[in-house]
Amino acid sequence: MSDLNSKDYVWIADKAETFARACIVLTDGDMVRVRKMDSTDEVTVAIDATEKCNPPNFDKCDDMAELTHLNEPSVVHNLRQRYADDLIYTYSGLFLVAVNPYAPLAIYDENYVSMYHDGDLKALKPHIFAITERTYQNVRAKRKNQSILVTGESGAGKTENTKKIIQYLSSITHQAKSSNIEEKILQANPILESFGNAQTIRNHNSSRFGKFIRIEFASGQIVGANIDWYLLEKSRVLKQTAKERNFHIFYQFLSGLPKNKRAELGLDGKGVRDFAYLRDSNPTIPHIDDRAEFGQLLTSFRIMGFNDAEIHAIFRTLALILHLGNIDFMSMKADQAQFARGAPVDRVAEMAGFPADAFTTAVLRPKVKAGKEFVTQSRTPFQARATIDAVAKMLYERIFRFIVDKINEELVLDETRATGESNFIGVLDIAGFEIFTKNSFEQLCINYTNERLQQFFNHHMFILEQNEYLKENINWKFIDFGNDLQPTIDLIDARGKQHGVMALLDEECIVPRATDRSFLEKLVKNWGEPKNAGKTLTGKFSQNKFKTGFIIHHYAGKVDYDVDQWLEKNKDPVSEAIMSLLGNSTDPFLAALFPATPSLSGKRNNMLRTVGTKHKEQLADLMDQLSSTTPHFVRCILPNNMKLPKKFDKQLVLDQLRCNGVLEGIRIARSGYPNRIFFKDFLPRYSIFRLRARIE
Numbered sequence: 001m002s003d004l005n006s007k008d009y010v011w012i013a014d015k016a017e018t019f020a021r022a023c024i025v026l027t028d029g030d031m032v033r034v035r036k037m038d039s040t041d042e043v044t045v046a047i048d049a050t051e052k053c054n055p056p057n058f059d060k061c062d063d064m065a066e067l068t069h070l071n072e073p074s075v076v077h078n079l080r081q082r083y084a085d086d087l088i089y090t091y092s093g094l095f096l097v098a099v100n101p102y103a104p105l106a107i108y109d110e111n112y113v114s115m116y117h118d119g120d121l122k123a124l125k126p127h128i129f130a131i132t133e134r135t136y137q138n139v140r141a142k143r144k145n146q147s148i149l150v151t152g153e154s155g156a157g158k159t160e161n162t163k164k165i166i167q168y169l170s171s172i173t174h175q176a177k178s179s180n181i182e183e184k185i186l187q188a189n190p191i192l193e194s195f196g197n198a199q200t201i202r203n204h205n206s207s208r209f210g211k212f213i214r215i216e217f218a219s220g221q222i223v224g225a226n227i228d229w230y231l232l233e234k235s236r237v238l239k240q241t242a243k244e245r246n247f248h249i250f251y252q253f254l255s256g257l258p259k260n261k262r263a264e265l266g267l268d269g270k271g272v273r274d275f276a277y278l279r280d281s282n283p284t285i286p287h288i289d290d291r292a293e294f295g296q297l298l299t300s301f302r303i304m305g306f307n308d309a310e311i312h313a314i315f316r317t318l319a320l321i322l323h324l325g326n327i328d329f330m331s332m333k334a335d336q337a338q339f340a341r342g343a344p345v346d347r348v349a350e351m352a353g354f355p356a357d358a359f360t361t362a363v364l365r366p367k368v369k370a371g372k373e374f375v376t377q378s379r380t381p382f383q384a385r386a387t388i389d390a391v392a393k394m395l396y397e398r399i400f401r402f403i404v405d406k407i408n409e410e411l412v413l414d415e416t417r418a419t420g421e422s423n424f425i426g427v428l429d430i431a432g433f434e435i436f437t438k439n440s441f442e443q444l445c446i447n448y449t450n451e452r453l454q455q456f457f458n459h460h461m462f463i464l465e466q467n468e469y470l471k472e473n474i475n476w477k478f479i480d481f482g483n484d485l486q487p488t489i490d491l492i493d494a495r496g497k498q499h500g501v502m503a504l505l506d507e508e509c510i511v512p513r514a515t516d517r518s519f520l521e522k523l524v525k526n527w528g529e530p531k532n533a534g535k536t537l538t539g540k541f542s543q544n545k546f547k548t549g550f551i552i553h554h555y556a557g558k559v560d561y562d563v564d565q566w567l568e569k570n571k572d573p574v575s576e577a578i579m580s581l582l583g584n585s586t587d588p589f590l591a592a593l594f595p596a597t598p599s600l601s602g603k604r605n606n607m608l609r610t611v612g613t614k615h616k617e618q619l620a621d622l623m624d625q626l627s628s629t630t631p632h633f634v635r636c637i638l639p640n641n642m643k644l645p646k647k648f649d650k651q652l653v654l655d656q657l658r659c660n661g662v663l664e665g666i667r668i669a670r671s672g673y674p675n676r677i678f679f680k681d682f683l684p685r686y687s688i689f690r691l692r693a694r695i696e
C-alpha cells in the first residue's frame with residue numbers, strides 16, 4: 001500500500017481496542033508515522049501493517065461489499081457502529097450477517113412482515129425477512145428450490161433467526177385458511193426444543209442437534225414440510241458439565257406431570273436431586289418456568305396430532321431412562337459387578353416390559369459368542385454401568401426419532417392441495433465451526449460438516465462470478481476456491497487409496513484389541529510421515545505436541561483433536577441382548593421403537609455403520625439436496641460472552657468472521673474484479689480524475 005498520503009486515515013493494530021483509527025503524519029519508505037485518533041501520541045508502523053479507512057459516507061453502510069476499502073478492521077467497525085444503533089443485520093456480498101442483540105427488538109411484527117412482503121427489497125434495510133422474501137419470490141416465480149443456511153457459534157442466534165424465517169413464511173401464506181399446516185409447522189418447534197435443547201454455559205436454550213427444515217410450496221402456498229436432524233448430543237442424557245442441564249424435557253415433566261401420573265411412573269415425591277442423570281445439573285434456569293413450558297409442550301403435542309397414549313408412552317420412556325440411571329452397584333472395585341441393594345431393577349424391568357432376570361444377565365453376565373459357542377462373560381461394575389448408560393442414550397435417541405417422525409407424518413405433503421409439482425425452501429440451522437481447548441470426535445463431525453458447507457459456498461460464489469464474467473465477455477482465468485477445501489475434506493472422508501480419518505477410524509473399530517492409540521499411530525503413519533507427505537502433499541495434517549492427538553488445518557484455523565475415546569464414540573456400542581429384550585417388550589410402544597434385528601448379513605452391515613459413517617451418509621444427502629437449490633447464507637454472530645445487549649467485543653467478532661467465511665467471501669470477491677459499480681455511482685465518484693487530468 002504505497003499510495004498513502006498525509007492526513008489519510010488508516011487502521012492500525014491496537015492491543016486494547018483490536019484496531020485503532022489513526023491519521024497519517026508522515027510516510028517514509030515502507031514505514032509510516034501516524035497519530036492515533038483522539039490522542040497526541042504518534043507511532044511509527046510498517047505500511048503493510050495498516051489498512052485504509054473508508055470515507056465517512058460509508059459509515060454504517062448496508063452492504064459491506066460496497067466499501068471502497070474492504071478489510072478486516074473496516075468490516076468490524078461497520079458492524080459495530082450499526083450494532084450500536086440496533087441495526088443487527090448487514091449484508092456482506094452474498095452473506096446476511098446477523099449480530100445477536102440479546103434484547104427483544106421491535107422489528108419482527110406484522111408491520112415488518114408486510115413491509116418486506118410488499119416493499120422494494122433493495123430500498124429496505126437488510127433483514128432476515130428480506131432474505132426470506134427473496135427465497136419465496138424465487139420459489140414462486142422461478143419454481144426453483146431454495147435454501148437458507150444459518151450458521152454461527154452457540155448462542156449467536158441461529159435458532160431465533162430460523163424461527164423468524166418460519167414465522168415470516170407462515171404469515172405471508174396464511175391467507176388461505178383451508179389448512180392449518182402453517183400453525184403446525186410453528187408448533188413443531190416447542191416440541192423440538194423440549195427434547196433437543198438444553199441449558200449450556202453459552203446459551204440457556206441451546207439446540208443440541210442440527211436441523212434442516214424443508215417447507216414445500218405449490219402455487220405460493222405451503223403444502224407440506226419435513227424436518228431432518230443431525231448429531232443429537234445424546235451423551236447429555238448421562239451427564240452435564242457444571243452449570244449446565246440435561247435436555248429441557250426432563251425438568252419439564254418432573255415439575256409438570258400430575259400426581260396420579262407421577263405415582264404410576266415411580267416419580268412420586270421425587271425431584272431433580274433424586275436422579276443420577278440429573279443430580280449434578282442446574283435444577284432451574286433463571287426466568288424459565290419449567291411447569292409452564294410443560295403446559296405449552298402438551299398443547300403443541302395435541303396440535304401436532306400426538307394422542308394421549310403416545311404422550312404417556314413418551315413420558316413413561318423418559319421415566320424409564322431416569323430409573324436406569326439410578327441402578328447402582330455393590331462395590332465399584334469388584335471384578336464381577338453386582339447390583340446394589342435397592343437398585344430399581346424390578347421397576348426398570350416392569351416399565352420396560354421385559355423379565356428382570358434376563359436384563360440382569362444381559363448387564364452383569366452377558367453371553368457372548370466365542371467361535372461357534374456362547375460363553376458367559378463376567379462384567380466389572382464399570383462395564384455394567386456403561387451397558388446401562390448406552391441403553392439410556394439409545395432410548396433417548398429413539399424417542400427423539402419417534403417424535404420427529406411423527407411430526408413429519410403430520411406435515412407430510414398434502415397431495416390434494418399440491419396442484420402440479422412443488423418446490424421447497426430448506427432452512428439449515430446447524431452449529432458453526434468449533435475450536436475448543438479440547439476437541440473430540442463430536443467437533444470433528446461438526447467441523448467436517450462446516451468444511452463441506454464452506455466448500456459449497458465457495459463453489460456457489462465461483463459459479464456466480466463466472467456467470468458475471470461470461471455475461472460481459474470478460475476474459476478471466478476462473479479460480480474455483482471450492483477446490484481449496486478439497487484436501488482437508490479428503491483428509492477427513494477419503495475412502496480410496498489413502499484412507500481418511502473417518503475410514504481409518506472405522507477400520508480400527510473392527511480390529512481386535514485396537515485402541516485409540518493404535519488408531520492415532522495408523523493416522524500418523526498414513527498422513528504424517530514425510531514419505532507419505534510427498535504422496536499427499538496436502539499439508540493439512542500434523543501430529544500434536546503431546547502426541548495425544550492430531551491437528552487438522554481447517555479453513556477456519558488449526559484444530560487440535562484429542563483421540564481419547566474415539567473408538568468407543570464411533571462404535572457407540574449397545575448390548576444386542578438388551579436391544580432384543582426391548583424389541584420383544586410387552587409394551588407395544590417400546591417394542592415398536594426397537595424393531596426386530598435384521599438378518600445376519602444386514603446385521604453385519606449395521607455393525608459397520610459407525611457414527612462417523614452414518615453422519616457422512618446423512619451429510620451427503622444434505623449436500624445433494626442443497627445442490628438442487630439456490631442458496632442464501634446467514635451468518636449469526638455472538639457479540640460478547642456475557643449474553644448482554646449493546647456490548648460488542650471486537651476481537652470476538654473478528655474471530656467469528658474469520659471462521660464463518662464472511663472474510664473468506666470478501667477475499668474471493670477481491671480476487672475477481674474488486675469493484676462493480678453502476679455508472680451513475682461511478683461518475684460522481686471518479687469524475688474528479690478527468691478534471692484533474694485536464695488541469696494537469
Ligand SMILES: Nc1ncnc2c1ncn2[C@@H]1O[C@H](COP(=O)(O)OP(=O)(O)OP(=O)(O)O)[C@@H](O)[C@H]1O
Nearest residue numbers: 100102103104154155156157158159160203206207
Ligand atoms: N434476533 C434476536 N432478537 C432477540 N434476541 C435474540 C435474537 N437472536 C438471539 N437472541 C437471544 O440469544 C439467545 C441465543 O440465541 P439462539 O438460541 O438462537 O442461539 P443459537 O445460535 O441457536 O445457539 P445454539 O447453537 O446454542 O442453539 C436467545 O435465546 C435470545 O435470548
